[in-house]
Amino acid sequence: QVQLEQSGAEVKRPGSSARVSCKASGDIFRTSSFSWVRQVPGQGLEWMGRVFPVFGSTTYAQKFQDRVTITADSSTATTFIDVSRLTSNDTAVYYCTRERLSGVFHPWGQGTPVTVSS
Amino acid sequence: DIQMTQSPSSLSASVGERVTLTCRASQAVTNLLNWYQQKPGTPPKLLIYSTSTLENGVPSRFSGSGSGTEFTLTISGLQPEDFATYFCQHSHNPSFGGGTRVEI
Numbered sequence: 246q247v248q249l250e251q252s253g254a255e256v257k258r259p260g261s262s263a264r265v266s267c268k269a270s271g272d273i274f275r276t277s278s279f280s281w282v283r284q285v286p287g288q289g290l291e292w293m294g295r296v297f298p299v300f301g302s303t304t305y306a307q308k309f310q311d312r313v314t315i316t317a318d319s320s321t322a323t324t325f326i327d328v329s330r331l332t333s334n335d336t337a338v339y340y341c342t343r344e345r346l347s348g349v350f351h352p353w354g355q356g357t358p359v360t361v362s363s
Numbered sequence: 364d365i366q367m368t369q370s371p372s373s374l375s376a377s378v379g380e381r382v383t384l385t386c387r388a389s390q391a392v393t394n395l396l397n398w399y400q401q402k403p404g405t406p407p408k409l410l411i412y413s414t415s416t417l418e419n420g421v422p423s424r425f426s427g428s429g430s431g432t433e434f435t436l437t438i439s440g441l442q443p444e445d446f447a448t449y450f451c452q453h454s455h456n457p458s459f460g461g462g463t464r465v466e467i
Contacts, residue, residue, distance in 0.1 A: 348454025
């Protein structure tokens with residue numbers, strides 16, 4: 246059974262960067278793509294981008310293209326999202342999720358809260 | 364980009380009731396429409412994909428239908444564990460609706 250384990254909560258200053266990791270268990274890493282989705286407290290879900298580790302390819306939502314980098318390390322079956330130039334608007338829970346089919350997300354990691362505060 | 368709009372934003376219902384949630388797309392999206400359930404403090408859970416295919420383990424009281432720009436999620440016989448927020452999502456350049464909160 247596929248499971249995704251994310252890194253712990255982060256508190257960051259405005260203008261800094263945050264990195265969240267997501268480790269996949271199960272033999273699916275090399276055959277799957279992984280997306281990152283965030284959820285601002287009390288609000289909806291926002292897709293940020295995806296990585297396809299076997300091809301090394303990435304796709305980003307236009308909104309995040311200049312501030313977000315998604316990478317993958319196949320040796321550890323881990324994906325990462327880096328968000329730069331943080332503002333209070335980036336305070337959210339960040340989820341990784343596997344794309345079981347293109348654009349169909351299952352399962353999800355437990356979520357990583359990132360708080361941006363001075 | 365395709366925009367997804369859900370209605371209502373919230374609804375109140377009782378155990379045993381049949382409820383229907385609606386999701387509208389700003390343009391036709393074929394059948395690439397998925398539904399997720401989210402409870403407070405937990406990640407979303409895939410319920411239905413490709414408009415009407417039930418994910419493994421999801422109770423049969425959940426069903427999905429629709430085409431073009433209008434899609435529905437129906438819960439036939441609401442159970443206490445179904446009180447949650449439901450999101451629709453389009454697979455291509457993934458975009459989510461704003462959610463419908465189902466309350467007691």
